[in-house]
């Protein structure tokens with residue numbers, strides 16, 4: 001039995017993500033939670049003739065508690081999205097508190113669930129979640145994930161213009177670091193199967209992966225950021241977590257984790273100087289079973305990308321930790 005929960009289920013990401021989870025044969029029970037519109041979204045999805053039993057809640061009448069009780073996987077796309085001209089860090093002011101409060105609920109009602117954080121800025125919201133879980137004495141670093149799958153999906157898609165392969169998803173490209181601009185580091189040198197990128201095309205390709213989010217924000221022109229591609233990516237990652245939990249072997253996916261708490265991660269934390277970082281992680285029944293270290297294989301070009309990445313991450317991580325340890329005055 002697998003119970004999945006979406007917190008922020010009525011939003012631009014939440015609705016299509018909930019649709020994909022409702023349609024998935026891997027999900028037996030789906031609970032939706034949002035501060036608005038969950039009765040409508042739930043009623044609509046409940047007419048789909050798939051296995052998952054669906055329930056929806058608003059904050060009143062202990063809605064968060066009912067949504068989370070018994071959860072195996074909780075996905076969090078709650079929070080405001082960017083408008084043109086904003087950075088992901090500009091979302092911190094509002095989204096930090098939203099994530100903190102939702103994770104307090106998880107700590108209380110479903111402390112053993114796998115937690116998948118989508119809400120931006122992911123570089124900071126994951127450390128916020130970890131601090132809240134630590135305060136409640138329920139932090140298991142193997143169960144907390146920042147979802148960076150959209151960066152991987154973009155890398156696979158954008159490189160197709162160069163490789164010309166028919167199915168872009170058949171090329172595996174690790175993307176490491178964080179989830180904003182220069183903190184996103186795609187490793188095309190480690191693509192499988194191997195690909196040859198002409199030198200003159202590499203800068204533009206890397207830049208497009210790093211700033212793919214901005215491309216969508218600009219195109220939506222004030223109506224938000226990536227939602228449909230994010231729902232696809234969030235579902236793809238959730239599916240892998242569920243399959244690994246059910247015992248499927250060999251599942252490896254880049255995700256933003258607390259390195260010192262994941263086997264293999266300590267060494268990567270030492271090398272990068274940051275505790276939160278996305279690397280290809282081996283998934284299993286207990287969650288993040290091993291953080292694979294891609295650093296030894298970086299070429300000179302990729303090593304250079306790592307400098308602004310870790311510098312940016314340091315500030316983002318510190319800001320998240322501080323938000324919980326020394327809360328700003330209300």
Ligand SMILES: NC(=O)C1=CN([C@@H]2O[C@H](COP(=O)(O)OP(=O)(O)OC[C@H]3O[C@@H](n4cnc5c(N)ncnc54)[C@H](O)[C@@H]3O)[C@@H](O)[C@H]2O)C=CC1
Pocket residue numbers: 007008009010011012013014033034035036077078079080081082091095098102117118119120121122147148149150151179224225226227230
């Ligand atoms: N990790 C990633 O790769 C990506 C992350 N994002 C982020 O995902 C977040 C959501 O984006 P959208 O769905 O486009 O935004 P949206 O505004 O369409 O939806 C957000 C939903 O969260 C709900 N919400 C707000 N406060 C809440 C609370 N306290 N509890 C429960 N629900 C609450 C809202 O009512 C709304 O339905 C944003 O922060 C965005 O930046 C977006 C794309 C990619």
Ligand SMILES: O=C([O-])CC(=O)C(=O)O
Pocket residue numbers: 081082088120150212213214216217225226
């Ligand atoms: O760009 C944004 O604000 C949303 C996001 O994280 C992405 O699309 O990668």
